[in-house]
Amino acid sequence: VSRRRALGLGLEILVPVLILLAWQLWTVHADSFKFPRLSTILVEFRHEYIFAKLSSDVLPSLERIFAGFAIATIAGVAIGIALGMSRFLRRLAIPHIEYWRAMPPPALLPISIILLHSIQNRQKIAFIAFFCIFPVLLNTMDGVRGIDPTMLDTARSFRIPRHQRVLRIVLPSALPQIIAGMRNSLALAVIMMVLSEYWSSSSGVGYQLLISKNTFQFGPMWAAIVLIGVLGYLLNVLFVLFERHVLAWHRGWRAATPQ
Amino acid sequence: MLAPEQLADATGSGALAAAPSPRLRFSPGAVLVPALSVAAALALWELISRTNTISQHDLPSMSTSFSALWSLLQTSAFWGALLRTIRGWALGLAIATALAVPCGILLGSFELVGRAFRIPIEFLRPIPSAVLIPVLFLTLGTNLKSEVFLATFGAFWPLLVQTMYGVRDVDPIALDTARSFGLGPLERLWRVTLPSAVPYIATGVRISSTVSLILAFTAELFMGIPGLGQKVNVVSSFGQTDLVFAYAIAVGFLGLAIHLAFSALERRALRWHPSQRLGTT
Numbered sequence: 001v002s003r004r005r006a007l008g009l010g011l012e013i014l015v016p017v018l019i020l021l022a023w024q025l026w027t028v029h030a031d032s033f034k035f036p037r038l039s040t041i042l043v044e045f046r047h048e049y050i051f052a053k054l055s056s057d058v059l060p061s062l063e064r065i066f067a068g069f070a071i072a073t074i075a076g077v078a079i080g081i082a083l084g085m086s087r088f089l090r091r092l093a094i095p096h097i098e099y100w101r102a103m104p105p106p107a108l109l110p111i112s113i114i115l116l117h118s119i120q121n122r123q124k125i126a127f128i129a130f131f132c133i134f135p136v137l138l139n140t141m142d143g144v145r146g147i148d149p150t151m152l153d154t155a156r157s158f159r160i161p162r163h164q165r166v167l168r169i170v171l172p173s174a175l176p177q178i179i180a181g182m183r184n185s186l187a188l189a190v191i192m193m194v195l196s197e198y199w200s201s202s203s204g205v206g207y208q209l210l211i212s213k214n215t216f217q218f219g220p221m222w223a224a225i226v227l228i229g230v231l232g233y234l235l236n237v238l239f240v241l242f243e244r245h246v247l248a249w250h251r252g253w254r255a256a257t258p259q
Numbered sequence: 260m261l262a263p264e265q266l267a268d269a270t271g272s273g274a275l276a277a278a279p280s281p282r283l284r285f286s287p288g289a290v291l292v293p294a295l296s297v298a299a300a301l302a303l304w305e306l307i308s309r310t311n312t313i314s315q316h317d318l319p320s321m322s323t324s325f326s327a328l329w330s331l332l333q334t335s336a337f338w339g340a341l342l343r344t345i346r347g348w349a350l351g352l353a354i355a356t357a358l359a360v361p362c363g364i365l366l367g368s369f370e371l372v373g374r375a376f377r378i379p380i381e382f383l384r385p386i387p388s389a390v391l392i393p394v395l396f397l398t399l400g401t402n403l404k405s406e407v408f409l410a411t412f413g414a415f416w417p418l419l420v421q422t423m424y425g426v427r428d429v430d431p432i433a434l435d436t437a438r439s440f441g442l443g444p445l446e447r448l449w450r451v452t453l454p455s456a457v458p459y460i461a462t463g464v465r466i467s468s469t470v471s472l473i474l475a476f477t478a479e480l481f482m483g484i485p486g487l488g489q490k491v492n493v494v495s496s497f498g499q500t501d502l503v504f505a506y507a508i509a510v511g512f513l514g515l516a517i518h519l520a521f522s523a524l525e526r527r528a529l530r531w532h533p534s535q536r537l538g539t540t
């Protein structure tokens with residue numbers, strides 16, 4: 001068994017290394033200006049993004065992601081709890097939710113610019129926030145609807161006021177699902193950032209991607225692609241760490257209760 | 260327009276994807292309240308625009324937008340663009356399914372294969388597919404191939420991961436039972452693993468159907484590949500705001516139609532599954 005485990009670990013490390021190696025060998029062999037060598041891309045990456053464009057492009061993009069994500073989380077949880085607790089509100093809201101969450105986001109890029117008269121942070125953050133609401137909202141609503149009614153009835157019969165019920169029962173019980181929705185939203189926020197910056201902007205990593213493509217600077221273009229990939233990956237890793245921390249009680253409780 | 264009726268009808272029967280709907284009985288509130296809510300929202304839109312709370316130049320009124328859509332519906336150019344978008348979406352989803360399901364079965368069935376590709380998948384999955392647009396510009400060019408590639412790439416990951424989880428979640432006792440009855444590996448796959456992974460795969464297909472549409476549309480919008488996306492690009496650069504809104508409404512309905520169709524498909528695939536048998540526990 002331990003040999004098998006060692007083999008698994010070995011493969012887990014070996015395969016990614018082999019893929020990167022194959023990429024390097026292929027780009028050396030192809031010798032194409034469209035596909036610079038992996039080593040060239042990495043040099044370009046260090047040159048462009050380790051500090052040089054950090055404050056001019058990487059930080060603005062991160063700021064948009066976080067602001068949009070934060071707004072979406074707060075709004076999504078608030079609306080999701082309200083909808084989860086009231087069937088009437090759910091009936092009012094569901095047609096709108098169903099329509100907007102099925103809307104392909106890029107279709108609203110031109111409209112967001114027209115309505116907000118901006119291609120700066122205002123428009124970017126609003127665009128990101130609008131589409132990131134839905135995963136949080138729908139998950140929160142499901143989480144709230146899944147709460148054991150006995151718990152709520154017990155709280156009610158103890159005359160615990162509504163806001164206390166929301167804070168002490170509804171919110172904690174729905175938290176695992178809220179967090180799951182937030183993780184989807186964060187991944188979505190990165191995508192929305194890239195789309196909105198690539199469509200029209202004056203700064204950001206999506207902007208760098210567009211400019212380097214339009215000026216045929218393929219090294220910087222690939223460096224931007226690598227950067228966006230790393231960004232998406234790291235944000236996800238950070239969120240998983242956050243999730244483990246916040247939901248530690250939940251996992252402990254799950255482990256302690258027999259299924 | 261068929262807007263409010265269609266929406267109300269769809270939501271009245273519990274359109275929220277995975278949520279099981281124990282209330283299938285007809286109740287007037289379940290239809291009237293959503294219908295009134297949609298009507299109120301449309302009226303509010305009309306009001307905001309007509310009173311110039313938001314300038315009509317920026318926000319064409321609801322009636323203007325829908326009549327622009329209505330006249331679009333009379334043109335063959337619109338239907339041509341719609342069909343091209345649907346073609347890109349369908350090809351992307353079909354190819355992604357054909358690739359992702361076998362790969363997912365492979366990765367889910369063999370622990371070592373799964374581990375070998377864990378890190379590449381974890382790394383590739385969260386990458387926004389849109390970053391591939393500049394690369395596609397340079398390689399495949401502005402044509403259907405690029406659109407289908409992008410849609411396939413995006414739709415591949417959710418489906419792969421869902422299939423993988425589905426295969427891993429197979430009841431080991433069922434597998435052992437099948438083995439002790441002398442079923443070979445292929446027969447076990449066909450009779451035990453696949454049927455029990457179907458709900459996961461159905462959920463994956465639903466997610467991927469949306470992703471494929473988004474990326475087909477994105478490719479058209481950003482690369483000028485013929486389709487609804489290209490139309491939006493053209494009318495927005497000509498500043499034809501009412502048409503920008505009309506196309507957005509149309510794209511929204513296309514998205515909604517796909518979402519509802521695949522949610523229904525998912526519910527069908529899930530019908531026998533314990534999670535759907537509410538009230539028996």
